[in-house]
Amino acid sequence: MSKQLLMVLNALAVIAVIIVLTGCAAATPAPAQPPPATTQPTEAQQAAPQATALQPTASPPTAAPSTSKTPADVFVMCVNNQPKNIDPHVGSSNPEKEQQTAQYDALLRYEDASFTLAPALATEWAYNDDYSEITLTLRDGVKFHDGSVLTSEVAKFGLERAIEIGQGESYFLDPVKEMATPDAGTLVITLDGPNPEFVYGLTRIFIPSMQAVKEHEVDGDLAKGWFAEHEAGSGPYVLADWVVGQKITLKRFEDYWGGWGGNHMGTFELRVVAEPATQRLLIEQGECDYADSITRDDLITLSGNPDIKIADDVSAQAYYIAMNMQKGPLTNPKLREALKYAFDYDAVIEQAMMGYASKMHGPAPSMLGYHNSSLPKATYDLDKAAQLLKEAGINPGQVTLTLMYLQPWVHERNASLILQASLAELGIKLEVEGLPWATLVERNGNPDSRPDLSFYAVYAPTPSMHASLFPMLHTGSQHWSYFGYSNPQVDKLLDEAPTIVDDAERERAYMELQKILDDDHFAIYAFLENNIEVFRSHVQNYQFRPAWSKTLNYHGLYKTQ
């Protein structure tokens, strides 16, 4: 090879490097907001954010014509992960719910943010007089994707399968004693006692095709093997293609009982794009219609872009910082109370959540029924905290606490750092550690490795706070280990409240429950996260449903152009 050619190659290599370097210099990086060095809130911070956070604003009213590159009949979604197991009675993580809500139906549903029960596979429902039995009338003419039809036997079989497998949200069916199918269109569920709240749970359990379960059953596994990767639902979209690790294609089911009159999408394509910066690039260039992992920093920049529409809804997505009351310094209730005053709620909402959150007053979000608004409000007051510490007999430098948060979640990390700074002022050292989800759950499940403080996020699957509080706080329940909280009074209230038939009595029970929990200082009520969804501006008719946060209303969405 001649010397000249080598020189040319050399020059090209150097030029390439220079292009890259100038690319770096010229590109405008998203401004990263570092957590503040001190956490004394300015007056502006304290006064302003509440209003913006509580406004359930939608996007700019007119849909600007966009330079979108996605086909008109395909809704392209950038998702950061693919599901592992889409079995409707097993898979319960978000990517799995994203599939299940498109492919399956439950007996009842919540269509919008009002938490009003609406018909789905059942058109009518009625309790008997003492609320111990519920009779459902099933919808006529519902077809499953495999051609079989819905009958009461199929519905019963579906619910029984959920109970038998016992994973995911099957605990909603715990009150079921027996089920009867007096005719093909009627299902009667008998409960083990009065339970006026049971009906809410029927929005959470999907009904698969009984024919498909029987056809693919292997060694009595209830077809779990098959349903992990395939579906046989009655929902609006069918799983048409799954290129592992790359994309999932959902195509519309022509015989869907909800019909296709009006505007609908023919195809949804969920493409795996793990990196938030890349998702942002793609949605800005119009290569996708929806991106699920845009960071809060990027939201600030994107909200000024006429091609992008941001849906910002007040939700019931509650973030707690659970306090380990089983061992360690936090067994001292005054210390726990002090921590609630040491958390800078406003700074966290402004700095960690970029304003996309609101304060949570009390152990349950105010959107849910029977919220006790007479409890003390979440207040940041370092003096009060210091006083409580003194009363607790704790001196500065005496206590070290550990906190764990979910590693990819920058907002949790930033909130932790803000807390760390506040506690430093009180002479308490806070060690902060971010862990991947599975490890976090593992560590929290083990009393020896559980940290003092742990972030815990939950959204309300039903309008009753029982659904979110029971798994957290009832002794021995699923996520109980996060809090390690055990109070027989609370257990009793959690067991009994949903079964109280008289409305006023039930309200009293829930009010008392919230008061006891608050007096016990079981957690810091960090914030209520707004539900944010990022779309191209030509996407229409997105409807936020708090019970199904972070999933889309597939059947209702459409694009204009």
Added chain:
Amino acid sequence: MAKLLVQRAISFVFVIFGLTTIVFTLSNIIPADPAQVAAGLSAREDQVEAIRKEMGLDRPLPEQYLRYLSRLARGDLGVSLLTRRPVIDDIKVYFPATLELCIVATLMFLLLGIPLGILSSITAGRWPDLITRFGAVIGMGLPAFWLALMTQVVFFRWLGWLPAVGRISPYISPPDTITGLYLVDSVLTGNWPALGSSARHLVLPASVLALARFGVTIRFVRGGMLEVLHSDYIRTARAKGLVETQVLIRHALRNALIPVTTMTGLQFGWLLGGTVLVETVYSWPGLGVYAVDSIGSLDFTATMAVALVLSAVFVLVNLLVDILYGVIDPRIREA
């Protein structure tokens, strides 16, 4: 040569055996419960126990190990704790993606590194050499993750020349799977649109991976060449009147290539295991993201399988390197 192959085959078996022991031991030391993971992290006690029995995790460890080895001998890498698919199916999907990326990246850094290394050696001390080495160090110093994001901004967003994500355009079906390498499969099935699209999608991720490594190749080629360029036989070759190119390539480079080959083999192995950041940015469905995802979700079977596959491939690559020595240097062949 045959003797070499036999020796290597035997040592391969021993290496794999050793690896399985290490991997198996490690995954049982880690304080997390595979049965809990498989049952679902919020499952009840009785469900976890049922799964534990079903998966044979309640058996004594030595028995579990023997069962593991016997399954391995049949090519059964186990079943993913989370998806319940056989892990081998997942590996068949994810591994070729990484392999293709690494092969193309290796070819790139060789095609870039060897000529530049030669240039560097013949202009040693003068400005072409200095600029080349400077470029090499910059390439090695720039973090791959950052570089990946920057190339997306420059080549996708600003210039619109190349795609940002994926192995192939979403509007073109991947070629029928024969090897799992899209370039190869496209050619074998005559699927030209797929070939074009896959090639375009490979440019950015492979370049980023190559850029981080060509510096090493340059330095090794340069070093090797410098060692031989002043030798007597090179002077003889020139004296014989050979064209400079022949002198450089047939005589000098060939001798300089031995250390380069070793280094390339090692670099390829490191590449295989080090693609996760680049794969994440480019949404490349490769073994890197699969491995990190499995580790993060405590899917032990998948993690162990990935460790084994990568180690096995690394060993095979080094075997290939040893064979290549024989091709390059006749003295080794005859030994």
